[in-house]
Amino acid sequence: MGGIVRKKREKIIIRTSIISIVLNIVLVGFKALVGFFANSIAIISDAINNLSDVISSIIAIAGTKFAAKKPDKEHSYGHGRIEYIASFIISAIIIYAGIAAFIESCKKIIKPEEISYNKFTIIVIVSGILVKLLLGIYVKKKGKLVNSDTLIASGVDALNDAIVSISVLASGIIYLIWNINLEAYVGVLVSIIIFKTGIEMVKNSINDIVGYRIDGRMAVEIKNEIMLIDKVNGVFDLLLNNYGPDKYYGSVHVELPDTLSVSEVDHISREITERIMNKFGVIIHTVGVYSINTKNIEIIKLRKEISDIVFSYDGIIQMHGFYINEKEKNIKFDIIIDYKIEDREELYNIICKEIRSKYSDYKIEVVLDFDMSD
Structure with a gap:
């Protein structure tokens, strides 16, 4: 993502957060006053x-500002992950x-109190x-x-808040029509919804901080783009590390x-980095290289035999x-085994x-690789 795009992104986040802060402050003021005079724990909740939304938006602005700082000697990949920390703090507050x-x-359930709803309360x-x-x-x-x-x-969270407020409205209408006080019970329901939202946000924040498998569609698109380059026969081991939203750094292996010649490999390597940067911002x-045997038909047959054993x-x-x-009578290759396999x-x-027993004339070197991307 270019510098201009990042600045535009930062402005949109800050402007949106400020709008959220202003509207939530107005809502907090009205609801707190109405809740106080109506003696309503549901409205106060x-x-x-x-109010937690106001604090969340302030933290979002601060996080975005810090995340936009340029890379330095101590943080050569930038400060983008601060946004994830900000999300975690917001989750904790919720x-x-x-x-x-x-x-x-x-x-309030243990010790009920009289409430005082009116039309103005409902309007708010x-x-x-x-x-x-x-x-x-x-x-x-x-x-x-x-x-x-x-x-x-x-x-x-704001959409969840609307659902919460609808439940508060329902309890108010029930009280006005039938004089039944469900206030405290609605307050419990509201609090559970708030808590559940916070837990879900914590999980997402932890996943961002710890790191997770990159989006499958993005991985496939990057590999397909590399496959368009002349002489590239395969793309493997795509590894991308996320250092903030849309800030990906990584590596890849290609079969050539x-x-x-070395100069031809260098040209292909540079073309890969340029194309992926220009199209995906990654x-x-x-760029690691796996060399493919192309000069000996017998070796190609041997590869097919070993492949059949592996995929059996x-x-x-x-x-x-x-x-x-x-x-050197040496055979090297990598295999990826599904994480679903217990051992x-x-x-x-x-x-x-099995392979070593069948091809005992060769030194067999097999790497157990990781399933890092689709």
């Missing part, structure tokens, strides 16, 4: 929920708000629902536009004929990097044993 609301609601709640629905749709849309997990989470640091076992995803050095090491050893 709703106000607390909106969880705390849910727990606090749950405790207060339980107190309905207005809050409309604002939250529109805000949620707007923020989520902007989040998807700039690929911001923080904004998307805030948008989803053993007839190419920085490929390293269940759980084999891929075999690649196959090369035979006839002079990958055991299966790997069984395969190696």
Whole structure:
């Protein structure tokens, strides 16, 4: 992602967050006052929920600002992952708000208090629902536009808030019509929804920080693009590390004929890095090369025989990097075993044993590779 695009992304996140802050502050003020005078724990819990949204938006702005800092000596890949930390903090705040609301609601169940709903109370709640629905749709849309997990989470949270407010509205209408006080119970429901939202956001934030498998469609598109380059016979071991939204750095292996010169390999390597950067904004640091035997038909037949042995076992995803050095009587290749196989090491050893027993004239070197991308 270019510098201009990143600056535009930063502006959109900050502007959207400021709009969210202003609207939520207004909602907090009205709901807190109405909740206080109506002695309504449900409305006050709703106000607390909106207050957590204000804090979340402030943290989102701070996180975006820090994440946009340029790389330095200590952080050569930039500061993009600060956005993930910001999302984690926001999640923790939402969880705390849910727990606090749950405790207060339980107190009201144990020790009920008289509430005082009126038409103005209902108008404030309905207005809050409309604002939250529109805000949620707007923020989520902007989040998807700039690929911001923080904004998307805030948008989803706002839509959840609207659902929460609808439940508060329902309890208010029930009280006005039938004089039945479900207030504290609705407060418990609200607090559980808030808590659940926070837990889901924590999981997403932890996944971002720890690292996860790259999007399958993106991996396939990158590999297909590399396959368009002349002389490339295969693309393997695509490894991408995420250092913030849309900040990918990685490496890849390609299979090339053993007839190419060093200068030809260098040209292909440079073309790969340039094409992937220009089309996907991904920085490929390293292009590794697997040489393919093309001069000896017998070796090609041998590769087919060994491939048949490997794929005769269940759980084999891929075999690649196959090369035979006839002079040194050496066979090298990698295999990828599905993570669903309970003991990958055991299966790997069984395969190696069979191949070594059948081709005892050769030194067999098999690498148990990882399934890193689609």
